Amino acid sequence: MLSISFLLFAACEKATDLPIPESDNQNQSTPIKEDITQEEFVSVNLAFDWSKAPFNIRKLNFKFAGDISYGVYERNLFDIAIPQSNQPTPLVIYMHGGGFTRGDKESIYRQTDLIEAFLREGVAFATINYRFLAQTEDGVRSSLEDCKQFLQFIRFYAAEFNIDKANIACYGNSAGGGAALWLGVHDEMGDPESEDLIQRESSRIKSVVAIGTQSTYDIVRWEEIFEEYNFSLRDTAYDLQPLLNFYQVRNIDKIYSNKIKKYRKGVDMLGLMDAEDAPIYAENKGKAERPQRTLDFYHHSYHARSLKRQAEKINLEHNIISSRADQLGNIGAVRFVLNHFD
Numbered sequence: 001m002l003s004i005s006f007l008l009f010a011a012c013e014k015a016t017d018l019p020i021p022e023s024d025n026q027n028q029s030t031p032i033k034e035d036i037t038q039e040e041f042v043s044v045n046l047a048f049d050w051s052k053a054p055f056n057i058r059k060l061n062f063k064f065a066g067d068i069s070y071g072v073y074e075r076n077l078f079d080i081a082i083p084q085s086n087q088p089t090p091l092v093i094y095m096h097g098g099g100f101t102r103g104d105k106e107s108i109y110r111q112t113d114l115i116e117a118f119l120r121e122g123v124a125f126a127t128i129n130y131r132f133l134a135q136t137e138d139g140v141r142s143s144l145e146d147c148k149q150f151l152q153f154i155r156f157y158a159a160e161f162n163i164d165k166a167n168i169a170c171y172g173n174s175a176g177g178g179a180a181l182w183l184g185v186h187d188e189m190g191d192p193e194s195e196d197l198i199q200r201e202s203s204r205i206k207s208v209v210a211i212g213t214q215s216t217y218d219i220v221r222w223e224e225i226f227e228e229y230n231f232s233l234r235d236t237a238y239d240l241q242p243l244l245n246f247y248q249v250r251n252i253d254k255i256y257s258n259k260i261k262k263y264r265k266g267v268d269m270l271g272l273m274d275a276e277d278a279p280i281y282a283e284n285k286g287k288a289e290r291p292q293r294t295l296d297f298y299h300h301s302y303h304a305r306s307l308k309r310q311a312e313k314i315n316l317e318h319n320i321i322s323s324r325a326d327q328l329g330n331i332g333a334v335r336f337v338l339n340h341f342d
Helices: 105-110 112-119 140-156 175-185 219-225 241-247 252-256 258-266 301-314 333-339
Strands: 062-069 077-083 089-095 124-128 163-173 208-211 280-283 318-321
Touching (some): 077 105, 077 112, 089 140, 089 175, 105 112, 105 124, 112 333, 124 140, 140 175, 163 175, 163 333, 175 208, 175 280, 208 333, 219 241, 241 252, 241 258, 280 301, 280 333
Parallel strands (some): 163 208, 280 318
Antiparallel strands (some): 062 077, 077 124
16 A cells, blocks of 8 residues: 555536547546545545656557556656547556666657557557566565556546546566566455555456566566576676565575565465466567676576466466467467456
8 A cells, every 4th residue: 555645626517428539639637536535535636637648659549648647656657649539448557677787668659550440449548667576665566556556546546538448458578578467376365454445456367468578577586487498596696686576685594584485475476376366368488598797697498487387276367478389379468368358
């Protein structure tokens, strides 16, 4: 739960579904929800204006809003593009890469064909920022929790964005792929007893796309994943501090403490996976070669291979590509997502 909460103002007119979008150039402020009791509050109030999109998709009518706050931290911002529709639309949430140390939500604007593919299918597209490791004392979990916060935030304000809150998928690249995967395999994190109405919203999603992903943020399990290379976390051939930064520790021995063992379990996507989780589409197409530097571990095909083996073991629906042979029958990430919306 966010540490700072603000009462939601109840003085303005009750919100209704978003009108049919007519142009990506309109400026219009949104209303906010009204019927909240004195005992109930939301941690983040909604405020935004429609604006011109920073990308161009010809002959497609949609609305855009950018740099909307979904949390109390500086990087808790998102952009959203919403297709014209008389009915609430499904939503894809995009999470950028960068090893939880860099990157930005606007990086996807260099790949507008992905946004266009979803918008043309009547699916809204949101792209988010989240805190980096250097901006938190709690390590990678804080970055992941930010992504969860946005998912619950957008569900709470679904009507204001004309979103079908029952049909949301997550799509990410690199670290963003790991974040999307974590959301897809984690048990329900919504708390129906929370005083914060946002935190009551569900954290479950319809499907996951993880490109160049990591299979787990329990780095001890990376010894198992890369066993064929005789990899050890104590191997002096690699600078493994970037991995230790996932837990904000500098001593390798600390990751075996009871405190960090519990932490690792909570970010172990392989361990969290079960048959009831969101179907997974993953691609790690790199060659299966021995890593020469720490960065080479992050997108290695063995991460996808581990995900595939675990998904097969627990009978979780998946389309996971870790080798050329896995390409057979591949329907592509966009079609995979669309197939799993109701």
